[in-house]
Amino acid sequence: MFYEKSPGMFRTLVRRNSRRNRKENSLFFLSLLISIIAFYIVLSLSSQDVMLFLQKMESDAVNKLMAMIPLFYGMTLIILFFLIYYAGSFQMERRSHEFGMYLMFGLRRPKLFLLLLAEDFSGSVLALVIGIPVAVLISELTSLVTAKVVGLGIIGHQSSFSLRAVLWTAVGFLLIKSAAFLVLSGKIVRQEVGSLLLDTPKGVKKQKPAAVYLLSLLVGLVCLTAAFGMAAGGISWSQIDKMGYTLALGLLGTAFLFYGLRFAMDFLARRGNRASLSADPRRVKEDCSFQNLQVFDFRQLEETVIHHSGAMAVSFLLILAALCCFGSGVAIARDNNWSKDHVLDYTFSDEAENEKTVLADRGLDTYFSSLFEMKVGHIRTTEDYEHAFQMETVMDALAGLPESYAREILLNNLGYATAPRLISLTGYNMLLDAAGLPVLKLEKGEAGVYIDPEFTDDERTRILNEILSKEPEAVLDGTAIRLTGEVQTTALVTDRMLTLSFALILPDEQFEYYTQGDYSVYLNGILGNEAVEGKSLLQAISAMNQKLDEAGLPYESYLQNMGRQLFYTVASSYLTIYLAIIFLVVANTVIGVQFLMGQQKAGRRYRTLVRLGADYGTLCRSAARQINWYFGIPVVLAAIASLFGERALLTGLLSFEMRESIPEMIRLSVPMLLLLFAVEYLYIMLVRRTSARYLLTLMEPEREE
Amino acid sequence: MENIRTENILEIDFLSKYYGGKSQNQTKALDGVTFQVLEGEFLGIMGSSGSGKSTLLNCIAAVIRPTAGKIALRGAQIQDMEGKELAEYRGKKIGYLFQNFELLDNLTGRENILLPLSLHGISEKESRERLRQLADYLEIADVLDKFPAQMSGGQKQRVAAARALIMKPELVLADEPTGALDSRNAKVLMEKLSGLNRDENATILMVTHDSGAASYCRRILFIRDGRIIHELRRDTPEETQQMFHGRILKVMAQMGGGSENVL
């Protein structure tokens, strides 16, 4: 055979075939690019600006995350292997006739294998050459955008480029690529020439009565509704077994739904028949672009639904998962409250020394616009310190309320509040003042209630305030005391040096008495204007931290507080969005490849249509319509399901305020759906182009000569 | 019939089709074929394998572009047609019957028959009556809602015939329509076709290997190596079908030295 004799010919064939493959199967090439980008993005996560910044603050958590990267890398490896394998199998199937011809002409099998290998390799190299710069660019862009979004001006941008990441990307990519190649080409090379040459038309499976499918469709809908109902109602989140039921119900519903979908398709096909029956002939003639081949389209769809209802269900689930991941990623990103009620920049606490003098000694006190002491101590007036405090009235009032989740928690938490810490009023009022809140006025015999924001939420605070408004009486070390004012929830220190689930705020005199002068002092500081001038607050705090580190003073800064929240926000939203994109890509590739394979298998039918007088435009329009439906069914179903799914997820994941606000839901869903439609549009166009190219080859093969 | 002057529906002039360019192993599948087909005629084309029969039919069906020569259907030159015009021609002017039926296996019989209408955006309403007539005549009314997999070979070919005829084409082309049928089904099909030819005045051009099928024709062209080498005409009504069959067998024997070689 010619290319066995001349290596030049072999090379030309490789080059030509590779170029044609890329053109004809852009879907496959796109999956390759996406794989490369995905690998690189996972691997370069540690060199992102935000991560570099957080490394300093929350090195533990960041390190934990980084330790998980190989896991993510491995998972990506597996998912993308299937992606490449699937897209590649289409490529191979499309060319199987060609391979059969090569073998017929006397190309030996090892040589065919070599040919495929060479083609595959040149494709991979090109994908890497294009993919890596794109990946670096995208990673760089994400780095910049996240840094901007979270307001990090501090460290200045550092390139996220990492040679290690590039290397591992190439390794991982080539690994899955060659694994997929080996499996696929092994299949091809081992096949008989005859079966390669065969254009296998699909048989029509035996049909069950239509009622079976209708029933399955209905059962599917009922199951899905029940599952979403359980999730959105919050039932599924309470116990693991309930969650299992929900999941099982959802999966079962999906399977039934897609199995029963052929009923809908058959119905549509038959309705298409009737529509053309009843339509006004003159009008139809003019609208022919609408009517042409409608029945054929639905029969084609029906067939794919019949043969691939499993794969369609999987695509649906993947898209749904992608949407939910994306939605919760965005929700988590928005649900941060670290910038909202931040008052204090610093808290110092040192048992041995007086921090104020130390600061003054180093000339650091001038950087603060406000420095005040927060005094907190235990009840020291009684031996029975464990049971120094009772508030029966409050508990009774709580118990008298209608049952609710918030009430349960309050009953539980407050039941243990028999030894509250005490807070002196002056220090707390300075805090309130700094926060711009009205100060608290307490008489002798009165006390305010303090609960750390971590231990309450809007609903619980509301319930307590209602009870406190009646100024209930409590007993502190045998003395009656009235609880007044609203529940105080302004954090006592800047971060986590002190978190109290329940404390009493007492006038200074009473405070001194009950603590017997034995208490801790926390020095809170708020940076002054001069210190912050011209910089972002984060930069100012960073600079100050450096000075304090030199002074060797133990301190806690807002940066830590923020850093932690930022870390969880960034890490979880980053990863969920990443997963969302991967799922979306895989689902779309599966749908696209499946359509194209189906079309290829139906090639004979299209040929017949051509013989019956179908022109290219008609065929392309018919294919486009089928593609719209084919993508549309899982996508639209997933979009609808995601609206419920999102609601359910929010119930499980997010804070109370987020859950309840409808505008927030809409704000979440809109970008989610926009992203979905953008991606779908891209894929639909891509598949249409590939399909149009294929149809063109069917149009006039014999007339071309 | 002889006394009615009918006009030519199809004119083929020096039609040639060469495969393989100008190289030495060029195949002359058709080499200057000339003939006419009258309106309402049932014309058979016979010849040994590789003689160019399918090529001829495909040229007329505008699936293959001829190398030289002219094809005119009611005066319209079809060898130069392109795009929409070509599609219209394939779909509306001619009906095609394939050896292996080429029904779409995921469409019901009815949907298959109506496919040409669907392709050309014509309302089924106009053709509902015609569909009923055809289905009755071809005895396929009870398989209309079945899928091809649920039909017998004969039923499939008759459904395919209904599909070829639903648009009332000027010319029906059939490439070995009985090739995949047993003799009984072949006989039924040929009876139906010749009936349609007689009653509807449908013009049919049929390629066949089968002398039995050919005996239903009124004229037969024999081709070899891309050229017409003989022509037989049935002298209706004097000559019976049996007698015509006998003459066909004789020609076949003369041409190929025994019918085995021809078939």
Ligand SMILES: Nc1ncnc2c1ncn2[C@@H]1O[C@H](COP(=O)(O)OP(=O)(O)OP(=O)(O)O)[C@@H](O)[C@H]1O
């Ligand atoms: N696409 C093609 N490329 C090259 N040669 C071809 C092509 N199609 C047909 N031929 C050649 O043209 C000649 C006529 O072929 P054609 O198919 O018309 O024969 P036929 O009379 O229909 O034969 P059969 O009875 O076997 O169907 C044959 O020699 C065949 O090899």
Ligand SMILES: [Mg+2]
């Ligand atoms: Mg032939």
